[in-house]
Amino acid sequence: MVHAEYTVGSVANIIGAKAIMMNDGPLTTLLTDSRRISNAPEALFFALSNRRDGHQFITDVYKAGVRTFVVSKRPNEVLTDANYLIVPDVLQALQALAAHHRRQFDLRVVGITGSNGKTIVKEWLYQLLMPDQNIVRSPKSYNSQIGVPLSVWNIKPVNDVALFEAGISAIGEMRRLEAVIQPEIGVLTHLGAAHDEGFTDREQKLNEKMLLFKDSKLLVGQYEELLSYKDRNTSTKFFCWSRRYDQADLYVIGEDTKKKDLYLRAIYHQQEIECHIPFTDQASVENAITCWSTLLALGYQPEVISERMERLTPVSMRLELKNGVNDCSIIDDSYNSDIQSLEIALNFLKQQNQHPIKTLILSDIYQSGLDEDELYRRVAAMLTDVGLNKFIGVGEALKRHSDLVLIDNKYFYNDTSELLSDIQRLNFRDETILLKGARSFEFERISRALVQKAHETVMEINLNALVNNLNFYRSKLAPGVKVMAMVKAFSYGSGTFEIANLLQYHKVDYLAVAYIDEGVALRTAGITLPIMVLNPEPNAFDKLVNYNLEPEVYSFHLFDELSQYLQDNDIINYPVHLKIDTGMHRLGFEAGEIAELCKLLVQNASFKVRSVFSHLVSSDSSVHDDFTLTQILKFEQAFKQIQEAIGYEFIKHINNTSGITRWGVAHYDMVRLGIGLYGVDAAVTDPAALQPIASLKTSISQIKNIKAGETVGYNRNGSLAKDGRIATVRIGYADGYLRAFGNGVGSMLVKGKLVRTVGNIAMDMCMLDVTGVDAKEGDEVIVFNDQQGIEELAKQIGTIPYEILTNISQRVKRVYFYE
Incomplete structure (x- = not known):
């Protein structure tokens, strides 16, 4: 949203578009997501083709009131009073428009990049500069090829300072972002392992990130990372900080912890200065020193900076759904x-x-x-x-x-x-x-x-990670292949409507639940997607119909019961999904039963076959590939026989999570995505492809000093070989942390260190050996997260990740995060 005056015609000139114009009205709002429409009459929609082709949503956006579109191909049909700006590359057009907008303003622009801490540093700089500056900044963590131009578009004449962060994952991306941001001042945050996979080595990644600052007049960062650039870049002023080298502009010489605060001491201009910050964890300390350095480089007095930094507040860039x-x-x-x-x-x-x-x-x-x-x-x-x-x-x-x-x-x-x-x-x-x-x-x-x-033990669900995982699997599919998301068993322990709402918003095609009551719960929570029920119970057929749920039919007995119910209630063409047993031998019609099934389908007007499907036994394992291929061939024979008999098309699907990546030949019309949504798939070897969506956290209730040989817990099964400390934490088998984890089998993270269980797991609590760990009562304890994943917990007790997730009790509070 801007004050600068842009019209359809002027934007067409700026981005070099071939225009099909029906009017030349004002444009103030940029849109890139068909589901998020605002200020439609003055909006410009960019039909980006990143995860999904934005051109296919133009009609939906038009219905929402938008009339101007940037596209990469001439539309087959021009919508009434719509403007089309045709360009070779829609993303480049978005960036070109933002770069033009940036050039219209003479303000102090700060560009921030690094591997970690970009958003925190940006938000803290905002807090520190806000008392005397009018600031525009990236919303949330908008630092991508799309997020950066959307952020820059928000510059207005009243702004004195702009704070924009830039994130990259591959070679070539930073040059494009630099052209948009054009920073006068650069800030380099911690350079860690994030996105290492996109570069040959850490030096290449640093070189790429430094392209953001190629024309910057001032650059702030850690001495060790900027040293080589200082020697070969004489046109830029550098302000460096360090804990190790006294040559740095800000040489940090002391860090004194007092309760939950930290007092930093440093040498600056040959004098000792100090700064008080309300944080003690190392990531926050490093980000705070970066902010301290930036304000010193900008000319703020040390006393003013110290006063402001003492009032820094935590930054949460995520929505929490509770x-x-x-x-x-x-x-x-x-x-x-x-x-x-x-x-x-x-x-x-x-x-x-x-x-x-x-x-x-x-x-x-x-x-x-x-x-x-x-x-x-x-x-x-x-x-x-x-x-x-x-x-x-x-x-x-x-x-x-x-x-x-x-x-x-x-x-x-x-x-x-x-x-x-x-x-x-x-x-x-x-x-x-x-x-x-x-x-x-x-x-x-x-x-x-x-x-x-609620119970202090909390399972945190990262909804952004779930969307990332969904998009990863979508990227493996040909256009038109549908996605059925499995949300049975409380979405593998992750939630009901919280997960389903997000999947509905991101336009999955189907949901699947195990039982009718699960489907009813989703319908009452406002879910309108088609829902398949895997195990429809005859005594709940009325709910099945009343809530528009679609049953799986896997046997002649169930076929007859459902058919009779539908006939008794004068219902015809009710959607059903036919399960074929191709080798799982759990549920489904076998090959020898298909002919009889076809005969019944032709005679029965109660059913409309919505899909025919089967289930792969071992799609993730190359050892069983011959068997998987046999299953696929049996499935093809079955659905062709059914289709020929009933004379109409239906959806075909056999692939589960692991099959999506390993068996592209069997994607057919739809795939069923299950535990891969939640970040687990043995068939995916790239560690960066999927993100774990869940973290299970608890806290320490009490810490005790234990002598060697003293017993701990029920039945006196636990003890320490040497004198040490145990921590009692607020999680037990009633929460889903199974008894099998007891007596040193399981481990949890305390202060970033893995510590083992001691003694038996009790109903509501268990004990950990925290000897040698600087742990205190009330400290956070992590059962699983991205550092110790659920796959590791499954290995510890000889089970599978499904069981770990689905065992987390409903009394454990779920908190959902969304950026």
């Missing part, structure tokens, strides 16, 4: 408030269908760069697009503009305390509530009041 009181769902995004991140949060709210009421609690928005009246007019328009049922505004500015909010059920308060004093009257019940507030409004107090109190 269970709330009175059957509510709480979307907690209360760490920052700007119009760009509000749009992202509202889009996530729009995805939620589990409750009949959608509620927004919003604070005043600061430093938007817009006139106050214009700002809240735009906010009001965004609220209308989402379809809110209830709005609660907190702050004097929102109260002044209350008439702009066209929602009947609306409330306004001067501050958070006033809202909390009235919270009982608001009567939150069966609602999805989005909390979106500037940090100064302390919306965490509202979160504490509304979030359901």
Whole structure:
């Protein structure tokens, strides 16, 4: 959203497009996602072809009110009053437009890159500079080839400083981002292992990242990483920090921990200065030193910097979806408030269908760069697009503009305390509530009041990782091949509507559940996708029909029972999925039964065959490839025989998760994606391809000093060989941490170190040997995450990852993150 004046014609000239123009109206908003439409009359949609071809969604975007499209091919049919800007490369056009926009402004632009810490450094620099600068910055972690131009487009004439982060994963990407950002000041954060796979070595990755700073006048970073560049780049001023080399501009000589704070001491201009930060973990300390260095390089006085850094607050760039009181769902995004991140949060709210009421609690928005009246007019328009049922505004500015909010059920308060004093009257019940507030409004107090109190053991689900995994498997499919997502067994322990809502938003074609009640739960939570039921129970056929669920039919007995029910209720052409047994020998019609099945299908008007499918026994193992091929051939014989008999087409599918990558020949019309969605697939050897979506965390209740030989736990099975310490943690077999993990079989992460269990696992707790670990009561303990994956836990007790995930108890609180 910008103040600079752009029209369809001027944009066509800027990006060098061949234009098919029906009008030359103003353009203020850039769109790249057909599901996220805002300010449609003045929007420009870029039909990108990254994961999916954006051209196929133009009709949907047009129906939402957008009239101007950047495309790479001339449309077969020109929609009424639509403008088409035809370019060779849509992504390059987006970047070219943003680069042009950047050149219109004379402001101090800071470009930030590195492997880790980019977003934290950007947000902390924002906190530190905000008292005396008007700042525009990348929303969330918008640092990709698409995210960077969308961020730069937000520059406005009132901005003094811009903070943009840039992330890359391959050679050639940074040159394009540099042309868009054109930073005057560069900041290099920690260079770690992230995206190493895209480069031949760490030096090549560093060289590529440094291209962002090729024309920068000032560069800030760690001395050890910038040393070689200082020697060969005399036109750039360098400001370096180090813990090891006293030649650095900022030489850190001391770090003193006091409770949860850290006092840093350093030599700067031959004098000792100090800085107090409210963090002690090493990643935060390094990011804080980078910010300290940046402000010194910009000319801020050490005393001013120290005062501001003492007030730094944690940065969470992820939405958290939690269970709330009175059957509510709480979307907690209360760490920052700007119009760009509000749009992202509202889009996530729009995805939620589990409750009949959608509620927004919003604070005043600061430093938007817009006139106050214009700002809240735009906010009001965004609220209308989402379809809110209830709005609660907190702050004097929102109260002044209350008439702009066209929602009947609306409330306004001067501050958070006033809202909390009235919270009982608001009567939150069966609602999805989005909390979106500037940090100064302390919306965490509202979160504490509304979030359901639960067991301290928490399973965190990263929804972005799930989308990454979905897109990985989609990239293996030919255009038109459908995806059925398996969400049975509480989505492999990961959730119900939380997962299904996201899959529905990302346009999977089918969902599959084990039992009818699981399908009913999804329907009542607002899921409208087709749902296949793998084990339909005859005593629940009424629910099957009432909730529009599609049954698997795997035997003549079930065929007859379902057929009779449908005939008794005068139902014809009901969608069914026929299961063929090609070698699993679990459920399904065998080869010798297909002829009889065909005969019954021809005679029976109750059924409409929606799909015919089978299940591969060992698609991940090359040892059984001959058997897999036999299964595929048997399946083809079966579905061809059925199709010839009934005379119409249906969906064919046999591939499960591992088969998607190993057996492309058998993708047919649809694939069934199961545990791969959740980051586990033995057939995928590239460690960067899939992301684990779940982390299971608990905490230490108590620590005891134990003498050698003293016993620990039930039946006196545990002991230490030497004097040491044990930590009792809040997880046991009732939470899904099985008894098999006891007596040193299992391990957990404490302070980044793997420690073994001691003694038997109890119902609600277990003990760990933390001898030699600087652990304290209340410290976080990680059962599994990306460092110790569920595959490792499965190996520890001789089982499979499915069992680990599905055993996590429902009393373990699930928290969902989404960037």
